[in-house]
Amino acid sequence: MDLISKIKGAFRNNMRQYAMLIALIVIVAFFQVLTDGILLMPRNVTRLILQNSHILILAIGMVLCILTGGNIDLSVGSVVALVSAMSAFLSVNLGLPVPIAIIFGLLCGLLAGMWQGFWIAYIKIPAFIVTLGGMLVFRGINNLILDGQTIGLPQDYVTLASGMIPDFIGGNGVLHITTIVIGVACSVIYIILSVISRLNKVKQGFDVMDKRAFILKIAAIVALINLATYWLAMDDGLPNVFILVAVLIAAYTFLTTRTIAGRHIYALGGNAKAAELSGVNTKKVLFWVYANMGLLSALAGIIFAGRLNSASPTAGVGFELDAIAASFIGGASASGGIGTVLGAVIGAVIMGVLNNGMSIMGVSTFWQNIIKGLVLLAAVAFDVYSKSKAKKIA
């Protein structure tokens, strides 16, 4: 009884996220049927990952901005454009080697983020206005650099953005063996970490999950990991960006849930005044969250430019809206303090599946926009509704 009520409690606290996960599964199943099974074919799954990687990266940064108090960053699309233009300028016009150009590109995004962070955190101009300004400024710089032209990029960018990891072990032409090995290795690491953490908790006398439930959970996740890698191995293997995004998700989940910096971000969004009077340097937190957003936008910019094999004056238009929508669909609160990186990732995947599924079905982009807009509204309406219900209970 006690166990059941605990599970129920945990479920209720994370209801939004579970609900979105369930929504994701339903949406996937829906399109799987409507597209006659094309959606989940290995080739299409690979395409889905490649097409949405930049939005996933942006959503990770955006959810941090939203966590600090419902602040959004409207400039990310323009930073994407700025960095893709810089990449072209550095590697094509100046002829710098690609790795150096990438480092400069990332630095450029970081600087753009720091510039905005400075105005938001230290001069206390609302984020909405600063980033609206940034949206215009960075787009303008992109246009200046490119002079309104579209410039092609060196092959290395394309490999990074659209390439697959090489099959070191050597495949049989049907399966990408390295991919499967990576899946197995990740599973082993995951099992070891989970068991260690559980043993530690038991040693300290904490309540832990029921043994059967624990084994079930591990089995489910291991199965999921291996199914995913096996699936991709049937095509060309793991895309480079998949590994990049997975590492980012893990790193930022760790940052937000396990570190002091993460705690400070949540506290700032939950109650800025209380956080400040508890010794949290709120200005510094806000500054670095926006600097980080700039850095991630730069990364997204490089990936996006690489995938399109070019830097264009209209690159990244509307990306900010996709990232913001993903964060809110994933359970972030518009007033800050509530939301998770994983939630934003789920939100971004929902958006991606909607885009991809409707494209396969040949739904016109006009209708696609309408449907995406309604999904966003429905997700947040559900959030508001469940919160008002929770309030009445309390």
Added chain:
Amino acid sequence: MVTNILEMLNITKIFPGVKALDNVNLKVKNGEIHALVGENGAGKSTLMNVLSGIYPYGTYTGNILFMNEECKFRDIRESEKLGISFIHQELALIPYMTIAENIFLGNERAKRGVINWDDTTLQARKLMARVGLKEKPDVLVKDIGVGKQQLVEIAKALCKDVKLLILDEPTAALNDEDSGKLLELLVELNQKQGITCIIISHKLNEVTKIADQITIIRDGSTIETLTKKNDDISENRIIKGMVGREMVDRFPKRVSNPGNVGFEVRDWVVYDPLDEDRIKIDHINIKVRKGEVVGLSGLMGAGRTELAMSIFGKSYGKRISGRIYKDGKEILIKNVSHAISQGIAYLTEDRKTAGLVLIDDIRRNITLSSLGKISKNGVVNESREVQVAKEFRTKLNIRSSSVFQLTGNLSGGNQQKVVISKWIFSEPDVLILDEPTRGIDVGAKYEIYTIINKLASENKCVLVISSELPEILGICDRVYVMNEGRIVGEMDAKGASQESIMRCIIQNTSEPIASGQ
């Protein structure tokens, strides 16, 4: 003509899992002041929410008779139409609108949607005169004090032709001076204009002063109704009914044994952050010995919170100057985290807006100011954190389902214990407690006083800011009296009385105290 204007019969209200009201009966006579008292969470506000239609008909069981008519309110508008006005603890005024606009908000003097401003001003003046509010009708509400804002709320109720006025903790945010004036006004409205009042209050001295009848609610049930003429309505009698036991002493005993001076502030000067020429804290000198509890008394606006916050890492004010000594050595405090690392803690006046992250759980609130203690290389050790939180939950008796309960769902007293836990965990040598028992019930107050005593017995320096004079006298060893940004008196708590402190304030006030601010 003494009939009951209001009868609430067998009201039962159930929230999922909790019976908030259990067959509560409340009978209010026409033309009386009826006080509703009880510990926090006893169900007073819930009962009034049922009455005013915030919890609509159908969500509770039982009957409401108002002026002998059965009422089934679906929302607040319906109860207001019949003349029931509910003034909440958190005032519902719009700061950037004028007094007149606020009074007639939702009830505009208009014809076909077009507002008649002359009539608005004229009527506002009349209403303001009735509540004794001496201001111009076109002053913005944000520019007047809380005391006067309270009067605006009452005027707003009067313009709706109120018959039954419900006030939830009307004096919680007011100093003694303003509270007195407000209570006088209520008595006057009651006697001269025949308005029946229900007042919810934790301040028992006020209740005994003005109420004709007192209904005591405990754990969702009516315990008893005391009538002024027939029953003993002393504070001790009421407390007994509220907590269900005789409270022998409202303040726990403590053997005070102060040591050397552990904390000292010299020549502290702070200017207003909005107007840098205006001095807010004027050359203040205070000392606190180790193991001593020192009170800082004064009216609202005396500068007590400003003093504390300016010391606590320059959280308030501009052009701060002065020296701070700890254990005889001068220390420099640049910001809040610097203050915490040097062993200074400040419990904020308002726990909801500045003390807690309400959407976060008990555990994370407790560790927020000392995350470094449970972390390695910036990574929080969560099991250690839970352990710490559990320890505090037991030690301070924080009533909650677990350390993972959101602080927003706790009662006031338990919220305050979480904030205190946070500061004890930061292991301070100096604690500044700003209104540590505001808005919490008698039982929880006692527990907080016990914690304060324990801190003092551990040789910490404790500075308590409080607007409640009995509290200052009950728990402190020594009292500083503050007025208009200066220390105007220092007295031994044993030799001091409420009168001597008030006298000290009044004698040192440069202008006669205007009502309100």
